[in-house]
Amino acid sequence: MKKKYTRTELKAELEAAGIRASVQRIAILGFMRENPIHPTADVVYEALRDEIGSLSLTTVYNTLKLLVDHGLVSMLTIDDTFRCFDGNVDMHAHFMCRGCKSIYDIEVPEEVKCMLKGLDDFKVDEVQLYIKGYCKNCK
Amino acid sequence: MKKKYTRTELKAELEAAGIRASVQRIAILGFMRENPIHPTADVVYEALRDEIGSLSLTTVYNTLKLLVDHGLVSMLTIDDTFRCFDGNVDMHAHFMCRGCKSIYDIEVPEEVKCMLKGLDDFKVDEVQLYIKGYCKNCK
DNA sequence: TTCATTTCTGAAATCATTGCAAATTTAAAA
DNA sequence: TTTTAAATTTGCAATGATTTCAGAAATGAA
Numbered sequence: 068m069k070k071k072y073t074r075t076e077l078k079a080e081l082e083a084a085g086i087r088a089s090v091q092r093i094a095i096l097g098f099m100r101e102n103p104i105h106p107t108a109d110v111v112y113e114a115l116r117d118e119i120g121s122l123s124l125t126t127v128y129n130t131l132k133l134l135v136d137h138g139l140v141s142m143l144t145i146d147d148t149f150r151c152f153d154g155n156v157d158m159h160a161h162f163m164c165r166g167c168k169s170i171y172d173i174e175v176p177e178e179v180k181c182m183l184k185g186l187d188d189f190k191v192d193e194v195q196l197y198i199k200g201y202c203k204n205c206k
Numbered sequence: 207m208k209k210k211y212t213r214t215e216l217k218a219e220l221e222a223a224g225i226r227a228s229v230q231r232i233a234i235l236g237f238m239r240e241n242p243i244h245p246t247a248d249v250v251y252e253a254l255r256d257e258i259g260s261l262s263l264t265t266v267y268n269t270l271k272l273l274v275d276h277g278l279v280s281m282l283t284i285d286d287t288f289r290c291f292d293g294n295v296d297m298h299a300h301f302m303c304r305g306c307k308s309i310y311d312i313e314v315p316e317e318v319k320c321m322l323k324g325l326d327d328f329k330v331d332e333v334q335l336y337i338k339g340y341c342k343n344c345k
Numbered sequence: 346t347t348c349a350t351t352t353c354t355g356a357a358a359t360c361a362t363t364g365c366a367a368a369t370t371t372a373a374a375a
Numbered sequence: 376t377t378t379t380a381a382a383t384t385t386g387c388a389a390t391g392a393t394t395t396c397a398g399a400a401a402t403g404a405a
Contacts, residue, residue: 089352089401108393121400123354128393130353144283145334149392162328173325178318183337186312189301191339195284198322200330228371228383247362260369262385267362269384289361346405353400362390369384375377 072097084137094119095130099140099154105161105170107151145170145197160196166205173198211236223276233258234269238279238293244300244309246290284309284336299335305344312337 077097078088086092094115099106106114112127131152134140141153145163151170153161158180160173175196183194200206216236217227225231233254238245245253251266270291273279280292284302290309292300297319299312314335322333339345 087351087402091353121354125355125394126353142286144286147281147283147289150286162325162330164328165331171328176318176321178315178321179335182315182318186301186337188342189303189310189337189339190345191301191337192304193336193338195334195336195338196322197332197334197336198325198328198330199332199334200328203327206329226371226382230384260385264363264386265384349402349404351400351402354398356396358395359393360390361392364389365387367385369382371382372380374379 070101072100080139084139086133086137086139091119091122091126092130092133094122095127096134096139096154099131099134099152101154103153103155103172105143105151105153107149111152141193141195143170143195143197145195145199158194160198162198162200162202164202164205165199166201169202171202209240211239219278223278225272225276225278230258230261230265231269231272233261234266235273235278235293238273238291240293242292242294242311244282244290244292246288250291280332280334282309282334282336284334284338297333299337301337301339301341303341303344304338305340308341310341 074093077093077100081088081092081096095111098111098114104110108124108127108131111131112122112124115127116122131140131142135142135152138156141156143151143153143161145161146168155172158175160175162171162173163169179196183191213232216232216239220227220231220235234250237250237253247263247266247270250270251261251263255261270279270281274281274291277295280295282290282292282300284300285307294311297314299314301310301312302308323330
């Protein structure tokens with residue numbers, strides 16, 4: 068199920084968003100697209116240092132912020148102790164288990180989407196639905 | 207519309223939650239109940255230092271955490287740059303304006319609440335629905 | 346190639362939050 | 376009321392994830 072993205076596809080996506088493609092940006096976007104694991108900046112950094120020896124953690128932070136600002140990636144603040152990122156920007160909810168800290172993707176019920184469409188007075192550009200509790204294994 | 211809570215009511219509420227009442231805890235819970243402004247710990251601290259000269263910021267942090275752990279207050283992480291608190295623990299959504307940073311409360315239909323609490327495989331104990339964009343004044 | 350611009354890097358700085366030990370307060374017993 | 380032990384609060388120092396900064400490197404245009 069894990070789709071492999073080509074350098075060309077990623078470059079095109081960056082440029083379509085108005086971002087210049089660099090080796091680091093292509094690698095980071097590619098990692099986010101191919102790994103639906105809600106990684107922290109540090110996880111991305113550790114995963115890519117083999118591939119790009121010169122990569123610095125600062126670049127990962129900067130690049131993720133850039134991707135978030137251009138809507139290519141989203142940032143999750145479901146847990147207040149760490150910040151993580153999601154390469155899937157289609158609307159979906161997140162469930163975090165208080166036991167094992169795993170983050171699961173959840174379908175958003177149609178009713179919620181309807182409710183959000185009916186928000187007069189606001190111009191909505193981002194929705195995060197965070198649900199917490201215990202997963203099957205931990206409850 | 208702003209309801210005034212008595213010391214006795216607040217004390218009873220703390221004790222019902224299994225928390226000993228202290229001058230600081232009563233003041234902080236009272237502030238949260240009476241001011242639906244989604245304050246940060248620092249805002250609570252600044253607001254109460256006149257009333258309680260000896261109050262320390264550490265106590266505000268500790269007490270808010272205690273109240274959150276006992277379900278009397280909830281913590282919002284809608285903006286990744288600051289953490290704020292909400293004295294209204296009934297389920298409702300939050301809209302944050304990217305322009306003026308105001309946080310607005312949004313009603314959530316009853317069906318949606320039920321649906322979110324009833325996720326198979328998960329035992330849900332908290333739901334946060336964060337919406338971002340621009341408010342009427344800023345868009 | 347050269348130049349101008351953008352991007353990347355590593356180290357240092359920031360700052361909200363937490364940890365800790367001492368001081369204070371509380372509540373119940375005597 | 377006084378004593379006593381436990382709980383709470385305080386102030387300050389430490390923490391650590393994140394951000395900033397200035398120089399170095401890479402890129403693209405001419």
